[in-house]
Amino acid sequence: MYCPISLFRFMPRLLAVLLICHWAVAGADETDAGKAIETLLNSGRLPLLARADFSEQRPALARLYGANGNRPLWFGAANPAQNREQALAVLRNAADDGLDPRHYDAERLAEYARQAGSAPADAVAGYDVALTVALLRYADDLHSGRVDPRKLDYPAQLGTLRPQPDLAAVLQRHLHMQSLAKLPAELAPDNEQYRLLKRALADFRRQTPNAAAGLAFARSLHPGDRDAQLPELRRRLRELSLLGSPAAADAGQTGDEYDPATVAAIMQLQDQQGLKADGVIGRQTLALLNQSVPEKIAAIELAMERIRWLPESAGGPHIVVNIPAFQLWAFKDTQDQQPLRMKVIVGKAPENLTPMLAEDMKYLEFMPYWNIPKSIMDKEILPKLEGDEAFLDDQDIELVERFSDDEQAEDIVADLRQGRLRARQRPGAKNPLGRVKFVFPNKADVYLHDTPGKAAFNRDRRDLSHGCVRVAEAEKLAEFVLDGQEGWSLESIRQAMAGPKTQRVSLKKSVPVLFFYATAFVDRDGQPRFYPDIYGYDAALRNALNKLAPENGAQLTSKLNATLGG
Incomplete structure (x- = not known):
């Protein structure tokens, strides 16, 4: 060129x-x-x-x-x-x-x-x-x-x-x-539960949604019963890693009998979920087995949204109550792999809801008085008092005057109703606060406390209180809270819980308390748990999120077509 x-x-x-x-x-x-x-x-x-x-x-x-x-x-x-x-x-x-x-x-x-x-x-x-x-x-x-x-x-x-x-x-x-x-x-969020939920979310997204029809038993299934759906039940338990692969020669693992191995797997599921571990497949256990992958994903998404509202994770000892799980966890620190765990009773839906909150526990009261709220007085105690003048004495309830010394109480019921008198229940076996209460001042005036009514912890659904949270093992929780505080040991705690007088113990270091609401929760074994939306909070949050959907109308969370329990 x-x-x-x-x-x-x-x-x-x-x-x-x-x-x-x-x-x-x-x-x-x-x-x-x-x-x-x-x-x-x-x-x-x-x-x-x-x-x-x-x-x-x-x-x-x-x-x-x-x-x-x-x-x-x-x-x-x-x-x-x-x-x-x-x-x-x-x-x-x-x-x-x-x-x-x-x-x-x-x-x-x-x-x-x-x-x-x-x-x-x-x-x-x-x-x-x-x-x-x-x-x-x-x-x-x-x-x-x-x-x-x-x-x-x-x-x-x-x-x-x-x-x-x-x-x-x-x-x-x-x-x-x-x-x-x-x-x-x-x-x-720098939160261990958030990270566990994120991992569980990824696992469920990798799963193929099960198109099989839901299990439906004509009545509660008891050990030894027979039902044609037992093979499908076992398949679902294997999906949950609760049952090993069946041996081809083991008819008990392939037939229609509700056999001991399958019963044991159901009892493990029930125990994980805080249900009564009796092996009987009733309504709530069946709902857990029937929950679909999209429903689980939606519950996890809502739980992660709520964690974004929370304060940064506490570095030291802290207590978490998950309301719909009816469970309490007490962690020594954010990395505690074996936290203290116990059943709780929460506020009854829909009238006495336990609030979500984040507060610091300041003190304990051993052998506490119960200052009876006016709402309980008006609705529950006054109707009994009107028909039985000895009711107050029978229940160890004493009256405290609110009027001046020169006034006289002529009509106890009227004075209680008008607020001129207030009532409190003395410490003792009949006191609904039991032997200790754990106080973290808050506007809702709720707290954790012991209870003499232990039988209620055997129930699957435990929204039974007026809003406070009853704990199944108050002695263990007191030991957790007072751990390291000078002058307190398990023996001294037991003595205080059996003493004749009220004793207030101020904590040298406050303990953060979180009342949380999550129908999806990953325990420290890494296994996700799913709980009933007892207060309807999931439905309300899902609706709020969907109102924020883009203008193309896409739904932002998976719809839950069924809820656990009822």
Whole structure:
């Protein structure tokens, strides 16, 4: 090929001219994109997104783009492609944390990214802002939850105790370090139960939903009974890792008899769930066996949402009551693999609900008085007193005057009803608080306490109280709370619980107490448990989440077509 020498002489000058032209075009595009970004930020709306209104994100957006001279953050030669790819991957994988990628426009943003290379500057500006808005929404939801618990009438401290991160600063740092893949780990709750639920969620997502019809027995199934559905029952128990593979020659593992091995597996399931472990398959045990994979996934997603409302995990001893599980766990620390665990009785649905709360236990009272609330006095005690003047003495109830010394009580029932007298029950065998109560001051005036009525702990469904939480093993809980406190041992605790007088013990170090509500919970053996929605809180939270669905109407959580128990 012939090329005149004169052309080589002019080649450097030609290349310089071409580069200047390219830079001029690129600069013009960048200027146009900057103006388009500024216009978008001022408008507060972006039709590219399913939820066009991004006014909540405007302050963070102004800081992010202002620090960048209103230039694009994700698109263009000046921005590393790795940042954009990692950001899109984070949104696509939102389901890993129980969130829905559709809520963050994950697929349409990926399509915008594919179009950006040939799109005009104003379109690229829109794509860029859309990605930033989606990432800010995701980051806020992952850290703090999608629903404000106060809108569901939960206590004000839920949702307000966790420090709120500066999301603009967080994104800016990860953009600079090209480390956006680490964003979920940084913003998700630092909570062991959250991590266990996330792992369980991934396991259930890998399972193929069972299309088999639900088990349905004509009546409760007792050991030794026969039913044609026993092979299917065993298959489900194997899915739950409660029953080994059947031996081909063992007719008891393949036939229609409810055999001892299958009974033992059912009893293990019942014990895990806090049910009466009698091997009888009644309504609640059957509901557990029939719960589908999508229903379990939905319950886990809701439990993870509620954990986002909670304060940071306590570092030392702490107590957790899961209301629908009717269970209490007392942990020595966040890594305690063998916490103290016991059955509890919670407030009766729907009139005496035990509240969700997070408070610090300050003291114990051994052999406590029971100051009878006026609501209980009016509804339960006064009707008995009106028909039996000796009722108060029989129940060891004493009256405490509220009027001045020169006034006289002429009608006890009327004075109690009008509040001129109050009543309290003396310590002793008849006192419903038992031998010790555990106090963490709160607006609902609820506490943990012992009870003389031990038989109720054998019931499967234990929402029976007026709102306080009765514990099955008060002595063990007192030992846990007073562990390490000078002057207290198991022997001294027993003496205090048998003493004739009330004794208050202030804790040298308060113990955090959490009353939580989760129909999905992973115990320290790593096995997920599922519980009945006794208060209807799952249904309420699911409805609140679905109201936040994108404008395309997609449901954000799986629908639960059945609840456990009744």
